[in-house]
Amino acid sequence: MKKSLLGTLTALSLTAGVAAHAEAEHTLVFSSWVPPTHNINAQMLPKMIEMIEEATDGRVTGEVRLGIAPPPAQMDLVLDGAVDVAYVFHGYQPGRFTSYKLVELPGVDTTAEAASVAYWNLFQEHLAELNEHRGVKVIGLHTHGPGQLHTNTKIAGLADMAGLKLRMPGGVAGDVGAALGATGIQVPAPKVYETLASNTADGVMMTIDSRQGFRLTEVAPNYFEIPGGFFRGSFAYIMNEDAFADLPDDLQEALEEKVFGEPISRMSGAVWDAGDAFSIQLTKDTDGNTITQASAEDIASFASIIDDVTASVVKEVSAKGIDGDAALASFRSELGVE
Template identity: 35%
Template structure:
C-alpha cells in the first residue's frame, strides 16, 4: 500500500515552489547532539532542506545542535510547548513517568533492529495512544533509533553474569529497569553527559546505539561493543520531532501544507532510516579503531529475553497501578511493530 500525498497538498506545494522568495518565516529547531551524528545529517538537515525548497524559500529552517538556544535536553518538550524554540527533537523518556504510554515501545526486545521499521511502528502507536499526550505541541514525526548496544571499558560481554556490578548509563526508565534486572547499576543520564561520565570513571559503560559511537568518541572511551543475537533490539528509545503549536498554526495555509507534506508515517520512517545508516557507519568506525565487536550467543540472548519478559511484566503492573491498561498497551505496541515491518508499498 502506498501513502500518496493528497493532490490538493501537492498543488499547494507546486504553487508555493513556483518561484523562490525571501524567507517570510524563520523556524528555529534545536537538538542536543553533534550536527555530524546520523539523525541531524540524514534526517534533520534533509527535512529542513525539503521544507525550504517546497516553500519556495518562504520558510527558512535553522538547526541548532548541542542545545545552543538554551535549556537542557530533558526540558526540550517544554521549550517547544512554551515557544522558547519553534521546534526540535525530544526524547520523552528523559522525563520519566510523564509519558508512560510511550514506554511500551521501549521495553526490552520489543522492536526489531531496523530503525525504519521501528519508526513506522512508533508513528502507528502514537496515532492510537499518544496524540492526547502531545496535544500542546504540533507533532511532525515519531520514531525510534536502531538497536541499543552495550559499550564498555574492557572485554565484551559473554554471559548475563558479566553485567553484574557494572555502572552503566541508561537513557530511559525501561532501559534502567532492564539493567537493574541483569545485575548492573544503572545510572540515568541524557546523551550529552555520557562521554564526560565515562572519561571521569563515573561509568563503566552504557547502552546507546552504534550510530552515536563516533560522535561520542566511544572508540577512545570504551574498548568493546556488545549486541544480542537475533533480530530484536536489546532496548530501544522513542523520539518525537515536534513544533510549537502556535508557530505551526500561525503559518499561512499553504505553508502549513508544506509542513504537513513532510510529516507523518513516511517522515517518521525517514528518521529511522537515518539511524540505520548511522548504525552501519558507527559499527564500521568502532571496528576500524580496533575495538572488540561482540555478540551474545543465542543461549545467552534467550536468557536475556526471559529477563526482559520480567521487566515487561513489572512494567505492566506499574502502569496499571497508575490507571492505564498496561497489558493492552503492550499488545498494541506488539501489533504496531508487526505493522511497521509490513512492506509499505
Template identity: 30%
Template sequence: MNMKSLKTLALAGAVAATTFLSGSVAGLAQEVTLKMHQFLPAQANVPKLVLDVWAKDVEEASGGRIKVEHYPSMQLGGTPPQLMDQAIDGTVDIIWTVVGYTPGRFPRVEVFELPFMMTNADATSRAYWDLFEKEMKDTDFKDVHIIGTWVHGPGMIHSKTPVNGLGDMNGLKLRAPTRIITGLLGELGATAVGMPVPAVTEALSKGVIDGCVIPWEVTAALKVPELVENHTEFGGDHALYTTAFVLAMNKERYESLPDDLKKVIDDHSGQEFSAFAGRTQASADGPSKQIAVDRGNNIITLGDEEVARWKEAAQPVYENWIKEMEGKGIDGQALIDEARMLIDKYSKM
C-alpha cells in the same frame, strides 16, 4: 500631453506603487522563520543527516518562504529534558528530543522501548507513527504538533570490560537513556546511571560509568570507541532495546501558518518522514562500527542461546510496565500486542 492626461498618469502610477508595496508587505508577512533546537552537536549524524535535510527540504518546498534556523547543542539554553516544554510554551518553534528524557510523562511511547521489541528502525518507526496517530496524538502529545516519530537502530552495550554473557553484567555501572532501559539494566544485574547522551563522554573518561547502552551511530560523535574496548551486539531478529524520538512543533506556531505553508510542513511529516529518519539514523551504524573495528576493539555477538537467557531475565520489565500502565488507566498489554503486530507487519514489507 495635457494636464488631464498627466493627472491620470500620475494617479495610475500611484495606484501601481500602492499595489506593489501592498503586495510586498503581504509577501513579507507570509515569510516564516522557525527556530529548531536540539541537544547534539551539529556534526552528529541525526542533525547532519536527518534534521538539516528536513529543514532544507521544507525551505525549498516553501519557495524560500519558510526559513529554519537550526540551534544544536542546546545553544538556546536549558537542558535536554527541558526541550519538550520549550516546544509547548513556545520558547522555540521546533525541537528534536528523546521522549524518555522526561520519565513517565509520555507513557504510551514506552511500549517501543521495551526489551527485544524492535526489529529494525524503519519498521519500528512506521509502527510508532501508526500507534502515535491512533493512541498518542490526543493523549500523550496533545500539547504539541508532532512532525515525526522514530527510533534508532539496535541498541547495544559498550563497556570497559567484556560482556560475553548475562553474568558479566553484574555490578557494571552503565548509562541508561530512559526509564524503561533503567529498569531493564537493573533486571540484568547492572547499575543504571541515567543521563542525556551528551554527558556520556565525560562520564566514561572520569570513570563515573563503566559503559553505556547506545546504538553504534552515535558512538563516533561521543568518542566511545576511544574510551571503551568492548562492544556487545545481540544476534537474532530483535534488538536488546531502542530509544524513541520525536520532532515536535509548537502547536500555536503551526496553527498560525497560512494553509499553504501548513501543507509544506504536513508534506514533510508523517510515516514516510519517520521511516526515513529512523532508517537514516540506523544507516550510520555501519561507518561508526568500523571505527571500533579499525581500532582493534573487541566486538562480541551473543548467539541465540545466550540471547534467550537475556530475554527471560528481561521479562519482569514487561510485567512491571503493564502493571504501571494499569495504574494510569492504560491497557498496556493491548499496546504491546498492537505494537508487535505493527512492527511485524512492517518488518515483512
C-alpha cells in the same frame, strides 16, 4: 559573567542544516542538544529542513541552534515559544511520558526505519489519546536502532554485567539494566564521554551510532550486542502550536501532507540505520576496539527478562487509560513480530 554570556551567545550562534533561502517567508527555529557531528545534526535535521523547503516551494525554511538547553528542557523550550521545533528523548523525563515504553521494549529485531513508521501509526491509533505531549504539536516520532552495551573492559556475556555501573538513559533501558544486575547511572547523552573518560561509569547502554556520534570508540572500546538490542529509544519531534497556527493555511496543509508524520518519521529511522552501519564498521576499523555477540545461552536467558519487562510496561501503560496489550500487539504486528 562575561564568560558565561559569551558561551551563551556562542551556543546560540551555532547553526546546522540547510541555510535559509533568501526568499523564505518563514524561518522555523530548531533546537538541538547533541554534538554538531552527530547524525541528528549532520543529516537528520538538514534533511527535515530540505523536506520542509521542498514541500513549501522555499517559503518555509529552518535554522538549527545548538546548546540552548539540556535534553530534559526541550519540551519546555517549545511550550514557552523560545524555539519553534525541538526533539525530545522520552526516557529523560520519567513521569511526564509513559506510553513510549511500548516501542522501547527489547525482543523486536527490526530496522529503525520500520520501527519508526510503525511508531507513528501506533501513536495515531492508540497513544495520541493519552495527550502526553499536551501543549505542543507532535510532528514526528522515531526510534533509534537497537541499544547495545559499550564498556571500558571486555565482557564475555550477560553474567558479566552484574555489578557494573552503567549509564542508562531511563525508560526501558533502566528496567533491563536493573534486571541484569547493573547499577544505573543517569547521565544525559552529551555528558557520556566525560563520564566514561573519568571512570565514573564502567560503560553505557546506548545506540550503536553513538560509537561515532559520542566518540565511544575512544572511551568504551568494547561493544557487546544482542539481537534486537537491550532497548530501542524513543524520540518525538514537537512544534510550538502557535508557530504552526501562524503559518498560512496552504503551508500548513503542505507540511501536514508531505513532511509531518510518516515522512519525517521514516526518514529519521533510515538515517539512524545508516549511522549504525557506519559505527559498526568504524568499530571494526579502530585499533583496540572489540565486538562481542551474545551467545545462544545469553539469548535464551534474556528472553525471560524480555517477558518480565514487557509485562511490567504493558501494565504501566494500561494504567494510563489505554489497552496496553492491544497497542503493543498493533505495533508488533506491523513489524511482523508476534
